[in-house]
Amino acid sequence: MQTQRPPTRRTFLDGIIGFCSSIAGAAMALPAIAYLWPAARASGAESVELPGAKDMTPGQSAMIRVGSEAVVVVRDRNGFKAFSAVCTHLGCLVKWDAGGKRFLCPCHAAVFDENGHVVSGPPPSPLVKYVTKQVGDAVFVSAA
Template structure:
């Protein structure tokens, strides 16, 4: 036996109030969530001058921030190399070990070679390279485009 459920005026009003409440709730939630989302900050493409680059000897390194991210710059025999200093495992900062010619992470003993490739330890990926530009006496490092 087929019975069509009749919508009462009270039932319709209940439904309408529920729908309006849901829309109003959503309308208030979305701006709230957007507010919580971190506001974007500029600087991703900035080029940072390496202070004292001219005085660096082959094998020496320096860690600096580029666009708010740590970058390690190593002076090689032929020029400068730059990589993200954040270990790709869990984000600790790698250091350049001059004698061993590799990058080492102090947290979980990861080792990267001079080109940023993983030699040993848990990192899932190599150290991302950064771009070096030498303009006259000055040396700049920036994130890859």
């Protein structure tokens, strides 16, 4: 018959350190997973009306929130375009440059063209496109 030895101070401390390390690791990993999984951040088929759409003139932009995502909507001569305002590099918010007809990211000087494609800078992919739907004077924006 085998007897069980009582835990020593060393094994007790090893267990506490292991537990604390696991909690710290999970706390660091969860934001990284949320960042790397953008589809998980998008919130389904929510459609948001763009406030003041009928007063926007070609070249103007507006920032709205669709679900949990910041979205920049631009009016051009053909209608409205919408893209996630979240830069695909490290997540800074891009701004519309009406004069240059492009999106600029202030964090690492990235430039996206008017269709959201990367022109220069470190972003690995284009801005995520959103769908716009015009109904009379109202414009609705939703995830693609």
